Amino acid sequence: MDPFKAYLIEGSPESVRAGFTQLAEAQLDPGEVTVRLQYASVNYKDALAATGKGRIIRRFPCVGGIDAAGVVESSSSPRFRPGDAVAVHSHGFGVSHHGGYAQWAQVPADWVNALPAGLTPLDAATIGVAGYTAALAVDLMELNGIAPARGPLLVNGATGGVASISIDMLARLGYEVVAVTGKPAEAGYLKELGAASVVAASGLQTGSRPLESAQWQGAVDSLGGEPLAGLIRTTQKDGVIASIGNAAGIAFSSTVMPFILRGVRLIGVNSDNDVPLRERLWQRLATDLRPRHLERIRNVVPFEALPRVIEEVIAGRNRGRNVISLQDAA
Ligand SMILES: NC(=O)c1ccc[n+]([C@@H]2O[C@H](COP(=O)([O-])OP(=O)(O)OC[C@H]3O[C@@H](n4cnc5c(N)ncnc54)[C@H](OP(=O)(O)O)[C@@H]3O)[C@@H](O)[C@H]2O)c1
Structure with missing residues (x-):
């Protein structure tokens, strides 16, 4: 794995700073599943975390991003195989464990959901947490x-x-x-x-x-x-x-x-759930609860636009779901 781009939140709870950096494979957190991330999103909580306006980050430094979607590269968990399309969110993701604003993530298998048929990684990131x-x-x-x-x-x-x-x-x-x-x-x-x-x-x-x-x-x-x-x-x-x-x-x-x-x-309502509930709800998200207007709801922007989107969310100027494309980021 070559060095890759990440948006890192550093400092302390009293003094948060965030910006782009390069990380190496050895800096990934431990986890059973390695995912090549394609998309992440900007949630209200992400904006609070990156600006320090909320005490969200539990471990510094931490790659931000509480949800992301992509494709499994390798897995020591029998639940996943290379090539599976997945969504990662909740628990410590982007809070106490490197999160979704990076081209790679390594995470516990319990934080990963296989995407049901019919949902692409872009759809899954639009849905997100x-x-x-x-x-x-x-x-x-x-x-x-x-x-x-x-x-x-x-x-x-x-x-x-x-x-x-x-x-x-x-x-x-x-x-x-x-x-x-x-x-x-x-x-x-x-x-x-x-x-x-x-x-x-x-x-x-x-x-x-x-x-x-x-x-x-x-x-x-x-x-x-x-x-x-x-x-x-x-x-x-x-x-x-x-x-x-x-x-x-x-x-x-x-x-x-x-x-x-x-x-x-x-x-x-708390989104930190165990695997059976997560699997059941992602199945519903692909069937009877599938949003009909994902294209209208999402606003896809390049990785470089992340700081600007965070500012818009903090200012309350956002609409729908801001999706960050992590692919082809320089
Ligand atoms: N419980 C969980 O597990 C869980 C999971 C996900 C999110 N959340 C929480 O759910 C909330 C919404 O998250 P989100 O990602 O949807 O956020 P978001 O996209 O930023 O949406 C929040 C919306 O609230 C309104 N708003 C913003 N600031 C406001 C203020 N000061 N006073 C009144 N209204 C305001 C705005 O809508 P209008 O301008 O249209 O009124 C804004 O678009 C957040 O508090 C987030 O932390 C909780």
């Missing part, structure tokens, strides 16, 4: 009783990665999706993905009383903070809210009234 987490949220919400006939489902932070794929998936399943966004100028994009209606975040009516008029059967929440508190008090009886993210903050205040008088269920 964002789409996987959206699928997990839908799966958990189904277990908790959501159904298309029960009324509208809200998705906030709607132009984001998790949300864009959630909208696409839920519309495909027949749900009436209400997309809530801070970028109402993107209403056309959100309707193309399948949103039935688009509401500007500034115009969302969620009141402040312990219980407000019940408007949705549930929600996919990427924001946390006070937007989540508003969803809790406006969700219908036996509704389900999937708490995925914290783009608007980690703290919120609520009373217990929506839980004990309406049976509202607030369910946590």
Whole structure:
């Protein structure tokens, strides 16, 4: 293996710096599977990690990138053979173990998913940890009783990665999706993905009383903070809210009234799952949950553009999924 290009996050939790460098094979972390990476993506968490705006990195230095896709070069695990197309994400990838912003990765087999038929590495990177987490949220919400006939489902932070794929998936399943966004100028994009209606975040009516008029059967929440508190008090009886993210903050205040008088269920979603669940959800992502608008959702850019994309994500100017092409990088 020749020296290869990587985007390395260095320093300490108090002082993070990130930039391109060359790594040698001997600098790869240990792992059963060696993958020639083709694509990675830029998640909100990646932007926090690379800028130090969130305490994400657990080991310095660390190649960033919490998800990537490519082809297996070698494997000591019987689950994989050279030539298998795979996606790598979650656990320590890009956090405490070199991640996806490099042309090679070596990782534990449990972090690797063989791509089901019909999904290319580019599709898998477009889906990435964002789409996987959206699928997990839908799966958990189904277990908790959501159904298309029960009324509208809200998705906030709607132009984001998790949300864009959630909208696409839920519309495909027949749900009436209400997309809530801070970028109402993107209403056309959100309707193309399948949103039935688009509401500007500034115009969302969620009141402040312990219980407000019940408007949705549930929600996919990427924001946390006070937007989540508003969803809790406006969700219908036996509704389900999937708490995925914290783009608007980690703290919120609520009373217990929506839980004990309406049976509202607030369910946590965490993408660090064991192999059987990961395999089942990737299978769903290739079949009944397969997003129908991956080409519309993805924005593919060369490796060199990574620092610019990170800035856009931090500034909240991104839309959909930013996919980094790692191939042919100088
Ligand atoms: N639980 C898990 O395992 C897991 C997995 C993946 C992601 N996440 C979390 O899920 C969240 C979304 O991730 P992502 O990759 O989809 O991020 P993203 O692509 O950056 O999308 C986040 C969206 O939230 C909205 N937003 C951004 N900053 C905001 C602010 N200060 N106040 C209100 N809205 C804001 C924007 O949408 P609009 O402009 O359209 O409103 C933005 O596009 C993040 O918090 C991420 O850490 C969690």
